[in-house]
Amino acid sequence: MTRVIVAAGGGGDAVAAVMVGAALYGAGEPAVILTYAWDRLLVDPVPGPRGPGDFTGLRPLTPHVLAVPAAAEPVAPAGSTLPRLAAELPHTFALIDPHHGARGIARQVGELVDQLAPESVDLLDVGGDILARGDEPTLKSPLGDALTLAACCRVDAPVRLLVAGPGLDGEIPADVLRDRLGAPVATLAPEHVEALGAVLDWHPSEATAMLAATARGVRGLCEVRGAGLAVPLTDEGPTVHEAGLEEALERNELARAVLDTTGLAEAERHSREICGFSEIDGERRRAARLGARAPAGLDPDAALARLDRFQADARARGITHTTFRRIAEVLGLNGTLRLDLRDLLLARRPEQYEAPLWRVPAEV
Template sequence: MLDAALYGDDDRAVIFTYAWDRLLVDPLPGPRGVADFTGLEPLTPTVWSMPATARPIAPAGSTLPRLAAELPHTFALIDPHHGAEGITRQLEELVSHLEPESIDLLDVGGDILAQGDEPTLKSPLADALTLAASCQVNAPIRLLVAGPGLDGELSPDDLRPTFGSLAHTLAAKDVEPISTVLEWHPSEATAMLAATALGARGACEVRDAGLPVALTDEGPTVHEVDLDDALGRSRLARAVMATATLDEAEAYSREVCGFSEIDYERNKAAWLKEQPPTELDAESVLPRLDRFEAEARSRGVTHTTFRHITEALNLNGSQRDALRRLLINSLPDQYEAPLWKIP
């Protein structure tokens, strides 16, 4: 979406990204690496691209092959299992191989600017590793923060003092290139970024915990941030700069932030295995949806994501797409793409 907005529809970027879909898509905790896929294609000695024909090795799951099938860009896999040193090496090889005209490090929400001790911080590890690697590569990299606060972790008030120039404000026309992807992709932050560009305003509940996120005029903005300033703020990024394994980086997260998001995923995955299956049909789902919406209204909520509804109704991730179809078919007026509107 931002590639089309900033560089034009004809640009064909290489999108270097994690295969870390969380438990809604992937039942295995943590990020997936090269060894978790078949059909990857080598770009450099340590960087592999994700063609549409690639497949995660069961029981792993990933949205990347479908993204590669539906979008014209090249997707390359960030493999964090060799820590920040490994990602730095991957970035250096990509820069040498591609000789890109520009390199943008993009974070939606702004938790890449966390100091590490914020009580609302939930998932700092991927951001810290990528930030640490970007600061060690001998190439100009521009840090962009889109949708301040849309990840539900840091507030826009805390982020504004760090912003440099405004790079772009997304509009409805910018969402069009990915509108079909948003019909199925579970990313909540991207969904809210697109929704605010399309004009949605109010309060949206996200994630399993129902974190409240404000949908405001600031939602579709994209800001430049000084990369060195971001590193200076992030205690975790500075701590993991010399890490050579993901386990080592995770240990620093426990030390600096007091927790590891992968530990949270491990505990949640074990809990999910013990839960009995829940029936998915209109007669059982719609009354539960009514109760959920009544409670949400009492909290001032105007929108939510399909991920949050799935978890709030005690359904598992594999039922999300079927739930989405059921709700849209049953109550089409409440679908404010790509979010669900609380009437």
């Protein structure tokens, strides 16, 4: 028996697919997880999603679907978390190639259905921004979701749309999403997080980290990257809901616009017209700034002093938790230094680690 899970928006959704699959089908159930290689400059300094030509060692599953095994390697200077996920998790990670637009992704999903005859096909989004209209001012990353939503609506097979952790991506609030969701089909629990092993110790996705934390019972207010956005950690956090696929397409103007696209540049043009931006343009600008900046070093004592000041300010704003990615942002650290920072904090202040989040103490 094989399940196919399409990770709607990127690497974080692929990690969440392991938890959701464990909750819905059992931890030992094999799955093919079709996902973008799109690490948003954290691991990959090259803007936008990677395609098959950006890897060596890929393994064919169908004529247009390639698996990313543990032995695969991104072609420098690109980077990717997918080979490490394949090394640490007992699932098959296959590469979404958005460079042929929604029609190309639909062809990939269709080939998997024809070749594998899977027991189920799920389209999974963490947070629920796949249910957006496209004009919301808080929307930050609509393009990947719109392409996978449009593609799955083109597939001649039943596809179930699932939203895990409503509001946890910090883009569309849970209160706004509530009327767009069906009843919960699962609630994640600590045993479902355990299916990930040690992945959450290094994977950079904030939304999936908060999903896992709420499944473990963490509650409060978590500050994430980007101007200190605060995301509530509530009992709704670990829930997984089904949503109407066709209704989502009807609502999502960008997904409707990219329905017949055959290239990524074409999809980007629609995003600029409908949403007012392309998230890949933002990555291009940030990559240019990072490339012109000398890399910062990690001074342990200076980092801890700056962390104390940040925590005092955060606690005054009612923040109870934050992510390592947000701390690295505050300290001006990028790339591998984020993991060095994590190691430093766990060594010096292990009592503040509420895996996989960082607890802001009541008194700093």
